[in-house]
């Protein structure tokens with residue numbers, strides 16, 4: 001397949017209009033013959049096997065992309081690498097109109113596919129080096145991980161090379177890496193995530209706002225005891241604003257005997273987190289917490305934040321008790337802020 | 350109760366289906382490709398159960414709880430159920446503003462509508478729209494832009510309109526079903542070419558169960574962005590019920606599009622001046638162009654301002670201008686053609702087709718696989734949210750309308766008010782009430798205080814700055830004009846950026862209602878104007894030329910209240926008093942200066958030409974003219 005595709009690519013190397021980086025390719029930049037409908041694309045692709053005398057632009061690009069995707073990034077020959085390199089600059093010539101407006105979109109993103117495949121190849125290649133190092137010397141391997149990452153490829157290769165490590169190796173690497181790197185480092189995140197070490201996980205969750213930290217919070221905590229989870233989650237709620245709301249929701253799902261509902265109620269006064277605490281109380285369905293919320297609403301000294309979040313706790317609980325309490329609060333005019341009365345009335349409609 | 354019944358009916362109707370054929374379920378992966386898997390090249394986002402913003406995409410239940418919590422805690426935000434989906438779920442819009450529907454002058458407020466998540470798979474949309482809601486609330490007491498908007502306008506935001514569809518995509522965050530017409534035996538690229546349902550559902554969910562593998566219903570649903578009345582059914586596939594762009598049986602047949610109309614009525618519709626429908630992806634604005642040249646000029650101007658703000662924030666949202674008179678029944682087409690207001694479809698990043706920038710998911714280092722642009726990585730969304738909020742807020746500020754001069758005060762060196770004028774609004778017109786009009790003296794020191802109807806300047810860290818991406822002249826232009834012996838004259842006062850007031854204090858002391866709604870400056874009354882008689886007074890008309898921080902010039906004649914009709918501004922005069930869309934210099938304040946303090950000439954020698962100069966040069970000129978008089 002690729003033997004066919006290379007000459008086609010060269011034949012197609014028509015200079016595209018030089019475009020400013022500041023704008024996308026517009027309809028006026030392309031020839032109407034370059035624009036295909038979904039039906040035309042389908043027909044063209046279905047007809048590929050029947051063509052003996054040359055391919056349309058769309059068909060050639062389809063074949064190019066197919067050839068690229070077929071390559072095994074673990075085993076690329078020199079020719080394959082050359083083939084991919086040639087295609088990393090390829091500018092698509094066949095377009096489809098954007099569903100929502102007059103913008104031509106490349107049907108096949110050949111350059112991106114080639115770049116990604118090449119990148120994967122370099123990463124695997126480099127990862128093999130690290131793996132050889134790992135097999136020969138644990139100390140040297142650790143040292144190599146600690147050296148500065150010179151490129152994204154090197155970083156990705158290090159990450160890949162870590163795949164076969166065991167818990168204690170991950171833990172050891174995490175402890176050594178954190179001396180020179182912060183908790184945003186993907187290497188630290190990977191080592192900590194796989195370490196099965198509650199204190200390391202806790203430290204990361206207290207010090208990172210990243211998507212990785214979120215993922216760790218959602219996917220890895222279950223491996224620890226309920227008490228350990230409760231400790232980690234409470235600490236995150238208190239010390240890491242960025243993860244606090246989702247930590248509260250997880251805390252709410254812990255069993256009654258390790259969860260402090262009073263503590264959840266106390267969070268209702270927090271102007272940033274109080275609404276999340278209300279949601280958490282709703283998740284617990286704790287009768288005591290809901291009673292405390294009601295008291296907070298009735299307490300003359302409660303401020304707007306407290307009243308609002310206590311009302312929310314009842315709303316989010318969404319059970320018969322909470323609904324009848326809300327009804328009563330409304331009917332007996334016990335919600336002291338008028339705008340809140342109006343919102344609560346809408347919930348009960 | 351209603352909801353319970355509906356669910357039961359739905360459940361039993363599914364159970365009654367004679368054959369529950371199963372379709373093939375495909376999976377997106379980080380790095381694995383196979384006949385049923387497609388690699389996007391980065392971790393796939395899974396909805397996060399968090400009410401506050403995270404580095405990721407929040408699940409619908411928690412977004413909704415967050416919106417409701419904000420509405421409860423803040424009197425400036427109210428929730429309104431505007432509809433119910435096919436599957437019985439509430440569709441909720443939010444109104445932002447004070448508790449009346451009039452601005453500080455008692456005029457009915459203009460309104461703006463932002464719609465989100467009409468297409469289920471476009472997860473960037475609810476996050477971007479929610480960020481806008483959060484910023485409005487966080488800044489509600491900023492004494493500036495946002496407080497002004499809350500006092501004087503009505504912002505309506507519908508964060509998630511296709512609730513059923515959005516939930517379906519979140520229920521199956523990494524799974525889809527194969528392209529129509531393909532089978533398990535088809536190639537992976539064919540199966541993933543037009544992925545449907547699950548994570549790639551676009552349409553709503555009429556007669557669709559929530560089980561992904563059900564073959565019979567997976568292509569059902571209406572494209573809510575083809576279900577509007579203008580250009581309804583113009584595309585052939587709009588009438589094919591299994592098509593991605595099926596337009597439905599009739600315009601506005603769907604509860605979700607009806608809900609959008611209901612949300613618009615909260616404006617109400619007649620007060621709307623801006624509409625944005627928030628989609629992904631491509632990093633462009635699709636800008637409809639009805640056959641209305643004034644509207645199109647304004648729309649293109651504001652779209653460019655929007656783009657410039659996003660460029661300043663690090664992302665170039667390029668306006669793609671539609672052909673005049675063409676459309677495809679999008680909701681943006683509807684608001685552009687029905688209400689003749691600036692209206693567009695925002696396509697949030699990743700970009701597509703920009704030279705030098707990878708397309709779709711490849712923009713984030715991914716494979717660039719087909720449709721991967723709908724799957725932005727978790728790590729990108731916080732930046733995306735932040736980059737778009739300033740541009741959207743700027744649109745509200747701009748479309749709130751141009752500023753006008755509300756009040757003018759001039760005080761002498763003893764702080765005695767010598768001139769006081771205030772515009773008083775009644776309905777659609779204003780009258781200038783001049784309550785103090787003492788004669789001023791050329792060559793004397795005075796203080797000028799002028800209040801505008803908007804916060805006129807942007808500050809960054811307390812310092813005057815351009816609004817992100819905009820470019821205006823920050824210092825005000827103030828002059829005195831008139832005619833005297835021999836012809837007209839114009840004398841500019843020296844102004845500077847520091848004339849803008851960031852300290853409160855009101856009349857002759859600081860800003861009045863909003864930070865930077867006032868300029869205050871000390872000046873020497875020009876005396877180098879020739880008069881033919883030493884008795885009497887000469888009118889010096891105070892002229893004010895200022896742009897707001899969106900670049901809108903003043904309404905040069907505040908007597909007619911600015912409004913919006915037929916696709917353009919009304920009552921918005923330029924310096925010559927002609928109504929249009931550009932505004933100009935307000936020249937309405939006639940200050941009397943005693944002729945005895947001016948330059949007495951016997952003949953009709955004419956006054957010297959205009960020119961600038963500060964207090965020093967005026968003093969010099971005064972001395973020179975004094976000599977001239979004495980020599981005669």
Ligand SMILES: [Zn+2]
Nearest residue numbers: 468471628629
């Ligand atoms: Zn869309």
